[in-house]
Amino acid sequence: MDGRGGETTRAVVRVWEGAAPAEVFDVVPAEDWLAFDADVRELHDRPWLRSRPAEEPERPAPTLLDRLRGRTGSRAAPPASPPPPPPAIALCHPDGRVREAALEAVRTTPELRPLLVVRCADWVSPVREQARALLAELPGDALFPLAELILRLSRRERGDVARALLEDALREAPAAEVLALTGHPDRATYRLAYRIAVERGLLTPMELAATAATCGDVTLQDLCAEAAVKPGAAPGPDAAVLDRLLTARAPRVRAAGVTALRRAGRHGDAEPFLVDRSGVVRACARYVLRQGGVDPLPVYRALCADPVAHPAAAAGLGECGDRATDAGTLWALLGHPRPSVRVHTISGLRALDVVERERLTPLLDDPSPAVVRAATRALLPDAAGIPEHLLRERSTPERPRAVRVAVHRLLRAAGLQRRPAPGYR
Numbered sequence: 001m002d003g004r005g006g007e008t009t010r011a012v013v014r015v016w017e018g019a020a021p022a023e024v025f026d027v028v029p030a031e032d033w034l035a036f037d038a039d040v041r042e043l044h045d046r047p048w049l050r051s052r053p054a055e056e057p058e059r060p061a062p063t064l065l066d067r068l069r070g071r072t073g074s075r076a077a078p079p080a081s082p083p084p085p086p087p088a089i090a091l092c093h094p095d096g097r098v099r100e101a102a103l104e105a106v107r108t109t110p111e112l113r114p115l116l117v118v119r120c121a122d123w124v125s126p127v128r129e130q131a132r133a134l135l136a137e138l139p140g141d142a143l144f145p146l147a148e149l150i151l152r153l154s155r156r157e158r159g160d161v162a163r164a165l166l167e168d169a170l171r172e173a174p175a176a177e178v179l180a181l182t183g184h185p186d187r188a189t190y191r192l193a194y195r196i197a198v199e200r201g202l203l204t205p206m207e208l209a210a211t212a213a214t215c216g217d218v219t220l221q222d223l224c225a226e227a228a229v230k231p232g233a234a235p236g237p238d239a240a241v242l243d244r245l246l247t248a249r250a251p252r253v254r255a256a257g258v259t260a261l262r263r264a265g266r267h268g269d270a271e272p273f274l275v276d277r278s279g280v281v282r283a284c285a286r287y288v289l290r291q292g293g294v295d296p297l298p299v300y301r302a303l304c305a306d307p308v309a310h311p312a313a314a315a316g317l318g319e320c321g322d323r324a325t326d327a328g329t330l331w332a333l334l335g336h337p338r339p340s341v342r343v344h345t346i347s348g349l350r351a352l353d354v355v356e357r358e359r360l361t362p363l364l365d366d367p368s369p370a371v372v373r374a375a376t377r378a379l380l381p382d383a384a385g386i387p388e389h390l391l392r393e394r395s396t397p398e399r400p401r402a403v404r405v406a407v408h409r410l411l412r413a414a415g416l417q418r419r420p421a422p423g424y425r
Contacts, residue, residue, distance in 0.1 A: 030149040030186070033114045040092035091115040096124035103130050113142065117149050121159040132161050140169030144177060151188040170196040178202060187217065194220055198227045205229070205241045212256070213248035225256035229263070237264050251278030258284040267292025274299060275310035279347075282316050296320060304329055311340040318348025327354045334359070339368035346374040357382045364394060369402035376406040383413035391416075 085093065087109060090102035099119060106116045119131035135143075143150065143166050154163035170178055170193065179202060181193035194211075197203050203211075205228045212224035225245060229237040237260045245257030258273050258281055273285035274296055286296045297320055303313035314333050317326055330352065333345040346363070349355050355378050363375035379386065388411075395407045 030152040033149055037092045037118050041094045096127050100127045114149050117146050117162055120162045121153045121156045140173055143169045147189045148186040175202045209241045209244040212253045213244055221250050221253050225253045229260035251281050255281045255284045262288045262291050274316055275312040277312055307341050311344045315344040315347040318351035339371050342371045343374045346378050350378050357385050364406055372402045372406050376409055380413045383410040388416055
């Protein structure tokens, strides 16, 4: 099944026609089980919900003569009761009594356990309680294949019980089974598996650092980076672990590594990160250096004398500099030939709170789109003070796209943008 309406309906029909559940339910994503559950209860043209067999003709309504003679309808024999639906259909039936009666079938049909999980969040209390009791009887390892569905249903109002059972099972399971779930493709599933693995200490600091440095999930980056440098029996984080974090692509992972340098007694190693491209990493580096008795401000001033090798030094100077002393240095760097230096200089001016509208507005025509974007961010708070004609003349189609986008943002911030400028896209 792929979860789309037609495929789900065909799967329901196959089960209703007598196909074994194992033939239809193989490896099914959580959303397909939920779609199957919802599709069974669709009342329009669903033969499994008929109150009479398909071959049984509908009894005609009583005529006037029938009512005068005391008859209630045709003399035809009453229709036979419809056959009971297959367990998979009954587990999703709109009648709660039918769903409750079908729960016992799960004991002998393991492939129906996903529908048991669905019923644990049922809106009918007797169905819900019986399903939860049956789920609690399953061995812990039987819940792991259902983890994605359990976590999907935990978002519902009544889905917390199954999640609690899953978490308890993971805390008691062998390490290999928990670690296997860390490779699950579902995000909620692997996040939970990693959280339990960290709680139980199933991963080494180096494994945690490698995960933090290579994964693209920011939640997992934070979890693993913090756990990799968590205080323990050792006097400080291992050097190899720190080096792995410090070379990570993600700024939040590098920041965790830089902060851990203080506990490792390597305060001086934070100095190169004063000019990191990320502001949060630069802030962590300044903190570590100050803890080691080093003032980062003179370092920034020296680096800004020749910022070609370290363009982010201009941003760092603005983040910790003095307005009276360092504003002039930053304004001088605004004309630097390197676009990266100009970008970081604008960031430093914003951090130092010395932005001047008249001196930054010409940068809307800068040949570098990155500089145009940085200047736009700096000008947005004072956009109403920019003459409208200066913005309108830059919104023509022949202007570069970065300039037209910047003008649109500034006009909108100034309350002057009534509609997108011609050729904006």
